[in-house]
Amino acid sequence: xxxxxxxxxxxxxxxxxxxxxxxxxxxxxxxxxxxxxxxxxxxxxxxxxxxxxxxxxxxxxxxxxxxxxxxxxxxxxxxxxxxxxxxxxxxxxxxxxxxxxxxxxxxxxxxxxxxxxxxxxxxxxxxxxxxxxxxxxxxxxxxxxxxxxxxxxxxxxxxxxxxxxxxxxxxxxxxxxxxxxxxxxxxxxxxxxxxxxxxxxxxxxxxxxxxxxxxxxxxxxxxxxxxxxxxxxxxxxxxxxxxxxxxxxxxxxxxxxxxxxxxxxxxxxxxxxxxxxxxxxxxxxxxxxxxxxxxxxxxxxxxxxxxxxxxxxxxxxxxxxxxxxxxxxxxxxxxxxxxxxxxxxxxxxxxxxxxxxxxxxxxxxxxxxxxxxxxxxxxxxxxxxxxxxxxxxxxxxxxxxxxxxxxxxxxxxxxxxxxxxxxxxxxxxxxxxxxxxxxxxxxxxxxxx
Numbered sequence: 001x002x003x004x005x006x007x008x009x010x011x012x013x014x015x016x017x018x019x020x021x022x023x024x025x026x027x028x029x030x031x032x033x034x035x036x037x038x039x040x041x042x043x044x045x046x047x048x049x050x051x052x053x054x055x056x057x058x059x060x061x062x063x064x065x066x067x068x069x070x071x072x073x074x075x076x077x078x079x080x081x082x083x084x085x086x087x088x089x090x091x092x093x094x095x096x097x098x099x100x101x102x103x104x105x106x107x108x109x110x111x112x113x114x115x116x117x118x119x120x121x122x123x124x125x126x127x128x129x130x131x132x133x134x135x136x137x138x139x140x141x142x143x144x145x146x147x148x149x150x151x152x153x154x155x156x157x158x159x160x161x162x163x164x165x166x167x168x169x170x171x172x173x174x175x176x177x178x179x180x181x182x183x184x185x186x187x188x189x190x191x192x193x194x195x196x197x198x199x200x201x202x203x204x205x206x207x208x209x210x211x212x213x214x215x216x217x218x219x220x221x222x223x224x225x226x227x228x229x230x231x232x233x234x235x236x237x238x239x240x241x242x243x244x245x246x247x248x249x250x251x252x253x254x255x256x257x258x259x260x261x262x263x264x265x266x267x268x269x270x271x272x273x274x275x276x277x278x279x280x281x282x283x284x285x286x287x288x289x290x291x292x293x294x295x296x297x298x299x300x301x302x303x304x305x306x307x308x309x310x311x312x313x314x315x316x317x318x319x320x321x322x323x324x325x326x327x328x329x330x331x332x333x334x335x336x337x338x339x340x341x342x343x344x345x346x347x348x349x350x351x352x353x354x355x356x357x358x359x360x361x362x363x364x365x366x367x368x369x370x371x372x373x374x375x376x377x378x379x380x381x382x383x384x385x386x387x388x389x390x391x392x393x394x395x396x397x398x399x400x401x402x403x404x405x406x407x408x409x410x411x412x413x414x415x416x417x418x419x420x421x422x423x424x425x426x427x428x429x430x431x432x433x434x435x436x437x438x439x440x441x442x443x444x445x446x447x448x449x
Contacts, residue, residue, distance in 0.1 A: 108288030338367025339383025
C-alpha cells in the first residue's frame with residue numbers, strides 16, 4: 001500500500017467545514033481572521049527544518065500567527081481559500097505529512113524512554129490497515145484517538161473517545177470514553193488484536209451516525225460489546241505531564257520544554273528561534289498537550305543558548321510564568337470577531353496580579369463569546385459589544401455571571417485581586433480561595449457592589 005506521504009495533497013477544492021469539525025487542509029474553518037487549519041504531523045514530530053518551513057508557510061500564506069492548541073496540534077490562521085492549495089504544497093515540499101482523518105495523539109516524548117510498547121509503530125499500523133475507515137465522513141467530527149506506549153510522561157489526563165494503552169511488553173489495553181478520570185476497558189491483546197478492536201469500535205460509531213460513546217445508551221453498548229464491564233473504572237494515578245524546562249532522556253541527550261506565551265507564536269519568531277538554535281544538532285520539535293513545544297536531542301551544555309533564544313522570540317522557559325495557565329485567542333487586530341486585545345488584557349492581569357496568579361487558576365481571554373473550542377476555565381473574559389462577559393467556572397459561550405463595561409475592566413480586575421489578597425487563607429491557592437468565596441462575592445467585587 002502506498003503511503004499517504006507519497007501522494008501529493010489535493011487541496012485544489014476547499015470543502016466547507018462540517019459543523020463542529022476539526023479544521024484541516026481539506027476542511028478549513030472560517031474564523032474572524034480568515035480560514036484556519038489545524039495540523040498534527042504523523043507521530044507529532046517535526047524536524048527543525050520542517051518547523052522552519054511551517055513558519056515560512058504561515059508567514060507567506062496566512063497572517064503569520066501560529067497557535068499550539070490545548071491538545072498539542074498546530075494551527076495556522078488568516079488563510080484565504082486561494083492559499084490552501086499552495087500551503088498544502090509547501091508542507092508537502094517540506095515532507096511534513098499530515099495524515100487524513102481524526103488526529104491520532106501520542107505522548108509528545110514518546111520513544112525517548114523505556115516504554116512498554118512502540119506507540120509510533122502502532123499508529124503506523126492503524127493508519128495502514130484502517131485508512132478508509134479513518135477518512136470516513138460518518139465518524140464524529142471531533143473523534144479523538146490516543147495511543148500511549150506507557151512511558152513516564154503519558155496522556156492519561158487527556159480525554160479520548162478511544163484509548164490504546166500499553167500495559168506490558170506488546171500488550172495493549174483498549175478503552176473507550178476515557179475522560180481523564182474514568183474509562184471503560186474493552187479488550188486486551190497484541191498490536192494486531194488492538195487494531196482489530198479499534199476497527200470494530202470505529203465501525204460501530206460510523207454505523208450510528210457519527211455518535212460519540214457518551215451518546216450511546218448503556219444497554220445498547222453492552223448488547224454490541226458484551227465483554228464490557230458494567231461500570232467504568234476510576235483512574236487511580238495519572239502519569240505526570242512532561243514538564244517545562246529540562247528533561248533527561250535515555251542515551252544522555254536532553255529534551256527541553258518550552259511554551260508560547262498564551263499559546264500563540266508569531267511565525268517570524270518561530271523562524272528566528274530556529275535560526276538561532278539550528279547549529280546545536282537538535283533532532284526534533286514536538287508540540288504537546290497544554291500548548292507545549294519540546295526540543296529533543298541536544299547537549300546539556302547548550303541549554304543557556306536555547307533559553308536565551310527562547311526569551312528573545314516569545315517562548316517561556318519559566319515554570320512559574322503565569323501565562324502558562326492563561327489561554328488567549330487571536331483577539332482584536334487579528335480577528336474580525338474580536339472585541340478586545342486579548343493578550344494585552346492577559347499582560348495587564350499578570351502586571352496587576354503578581355501575587356494572585358499562582359499557577360492554580362485557569363484563565364481564558366476570548367475576543368468573542370464563541371470561545372474557539374477552549375475548555376472550561378475558572379475565569380473567562382469574553383468580549384461583547386461595549387464590554388466583557390465574565391464567566392466563572394465555564395466557557396466563553398456560557399451565560400455570563402457578570403457584565404463589565406469596556407472602560408471598567410482594569411478596575412474590575414484590581415478589585416477582584418484585592419478581594420483575593422484580603423481573603424486568601426494560609427496555604428490556600430487562588431483557585432481554592434475563589435471556590436470558597438463563591439460566585440456572589442466574586443461578582444460583587446467585579447461590579448463593586
